Amino acid sequence: MASASSPPCDAQLLCSICLDVFTEPVSTPCGHNYCRTCITGFWAASSQVHCPLCMKRFRRVPQLQINTAFRDMVEHFKGARGEDGVPADPGDVPCDICLDPKLKAQKTCLVCLASYCRLHLEPHQRVKALKKHRLTEPVSDLRDRLCEKHDKLLELFCCEDQTCVCLMCTNDDHAAHRAVPLERAFRERKVQLDRETTGMKMKEDAMSRSLKAGKHSAAQSKKESEKEMADIAKAFNSLVASRARSQAELTEVIREKRKAAQKQVEDHVTRFEQEVAELRRRRSEMEQLSQTEDHLRLIQRWPSLHLPARAGGPLDPRSPSSPPSASDPRDQQSCVAMVKKAVARVEKTLSNEMEMLIREVKCPGASGEERPAGLVPERWTPPRDKLMILQQYCAVDVTLDAYTAHYRLEVSEDGKQLKFRKGLQSFTALFGRRFQNQFLILGKEGFTSGRFYYEVQVSNCLNWSLGVMDESVYREGTLITAPDVGMGLVNGVFNLKSCCPDISFRFVPQKIGVFVDFEQGELIFYDVTSRTELCSFSECDFTKTEPAFKSWFHYLAGLSYKPKLYPFFGFFRDDTDTTLAITPVVPPT
Known part of the structure; x- marks a missing residue:
């Protein structure tokens, strides 16, 4: 049996629910200890509120009390067995004092040239002589901080050779050189680094603003180009619509003229048909009268059948034998020729204007720019300036x-x-x-x-x-x-x-x-x-x-x-x- 002064065993400091060292231990009314999270979770998951060890039942969830003495004992036990330390993972700096498993080092002593975990670093925080040692963040390889020649810590910076040296180096190789403490060189370089970083930041901001302005200008230029192309398309569409209206108007005029001519022809045809029927009737009566032998009848009928020939009438030999045509082919040819001539003139004018416009847009006053084949005549000379464009076009x-x-x-x-x-x-x-x-x-x-x-x-x-x-x-x-x-x-x-x-x-x-x-x-x-x-x-x-x-x-x-x-x-x-x-x-x- 363990004595009263002997420390508790590990099993006594383990929670019976999570089987791990107590975390925020609390006591139930029956006197048993559990982790606060473990016991509250256990009661929330079970239908009855009772103690997991003695099975004592409670009417309601009891009020849990923190056992301060037991909590201090657990914390001391964790410190004794290094629970505050973290095992060293690959890539971490391990403690040089710990045996396996090694814990992660918290500090590196530049005097002792060793790295310590939290437990082994305690003497450097307690012993007066060790408190004077220089502690830094953990360093994996201290050989980089030692002079290769004298195997001493690099504590100085040689301003002439721009390298780190130890105290022994200032007595032989760097005796005539100016050396300053490493901390001072660090501060100077830190200031220089901050200054250069600030300058680079300002340059980066200026370049970012220029880049932003360039992107905005490119976007604005693209938007303006799209608007110009839309306006050009609108202008051409308006031109096409205008030409379509002119075509429709001309077509309507020709159609009305054709209708009028057609009506005139139909009127002529109707009149000619009536005259032909009248001629046929009179001719038939005359033929019958010419065959009769009745002198009195012939004399009496003759005045009603014989009519004097009127000019242009059916008995007039000058009267046309056929009605006029609906339209004169010469008029149609003249109209078509006029339309073709006007279209050719407009097309030529528009073609010349567009060719000149394209050249001015592609080369506004520049010289020596090559033109694509087929755009202009083969021997055309590119204009050297605006005056030459005016002289040419x-x-x-x-x-x-x-x-x-x-x-x-x-x-x-x-x-x-x-x-x-x-x-x-x-x-x-x-x-x-x-x-x-x-x-x-x-x-x-x-x-x-x-x-x-x-x-x-x-x-x-x-x-x-x-x-x-x-x-x-x-x-x-x-x-x-x-x-x-x-x-x-x-x-x-x-x-x-x-x-x-x-x-x-x-x-x-x-x-x-x-x-x-x-x-x-x-x-x-x-x-x-x-x-x-x-x-x-x-x-x-x-x-x-x-x-x-x-x-x-x-x-x-x-x-x-x-x-x-x-x-x-x-x-x-x-x-x-x-x-x-x-x-x-x-x-x-």
Whole structure:
């Protein structure tokens, strides 16, 4: 039998339900001990409340009391048998003191060069001399912390060699080197690491923002592209619907015309049938009368059977032998030819506009880009700049209108050159719609829409004036005031109330290119020789509101009003040696 001072055996400290060391032990009214979780679970699972050992029954679930003395005994027993320690798993640092099974080390002593579990670490926490030892987190291989040459702990950091050394190394190999404690080097490196980490974090955030912005821009670009494609599809669908309506309207007109012609033919057929029946009846009576020998009857019946032939009637030899046809084949051929011609013209215009649009979208001002085969002619040269695109696709033929010229101006026979007249004014100029106060002239061609470009040679003139104006300006007799004479001046007159300021240049252009986009309200002047833009005007109002009376008159007459934009040319002063010439637009090769 065990003495009173001997420690309890393991069986006395095991719960009779879970057969393990007590966890939060409690006592029942009968004096037996159980784990709180075990006994409450046992009672919850059984139909009667009783003690598992003595089988004493209780009317209700008794109130459990914690046996503090027994609980302290269990805790002391757990500490004695190392229950607070955890067995070392593969990969963990084991305790160097424990025998098998080894527990997981809690700390490593850099002085003793050993790792300890919680139980064997107790002297380092209790003995005064051992408390001075340096304890770190468990280290699996202490050989990495020892100097290979002196077998001492690496406690210093050599700043020159950037390596860890021991105290013995500072006396031989690193005697002249600057060495600092490992803790100080650690703090410095920690600060440097934090600084670099912060910089990398800032760079990462900036790159993330840029990436997010790029994704947003790509998504926005995709959304805009989809919207543009939807708008383009809508525009083409609208065009197709418009053409379908026009086709339906033309078909309906032809159908109504055919119905009217068919009704006319049917009326002619009915009338011809009636006349043929009448002729057949009279012919039959005449044949019968011609066979009779009764003189009196023949004489009496003759007035009723004999009728004078009326023009175009059934007895008229000029009367047609057959009714007119429902429609004239020549009319049908003419209508079909007109439709084919209109369709071909619209298709050609649309094809040219779309081809130019595709080229501008694919290469807006860029040079040297290769075009897919079959898109353009084989010898087509890609445009080097925007001016070359305008020269290739927007060039128009402009001719001077002598009937609008000032009486001092003379126009060449081909209508391409302008200069001052040396003699008297011509007879045609007396009756023209000429300018009275300015040395100006208009082009014959007026434009109501689209884009056009032309070039003027100004190398033989120092006081020239170019631009475009509304058709009503010269009729109203008012124009801009002539500016001071400079090396070169450009005036853009849009209408009577809106004119651009005069622009002077410090160089002498040789050839001027004028580009107008009617719908966009854009006017641009180019120096063709240097291929540079001289000046430009945007958001110009090329349209002109029609007066109320004219608008009402045009409405009654069923006419539409579209203001025309005319190129104008001229001089600022009388100089017989000056000449302006409209030259053909030739893109550079």
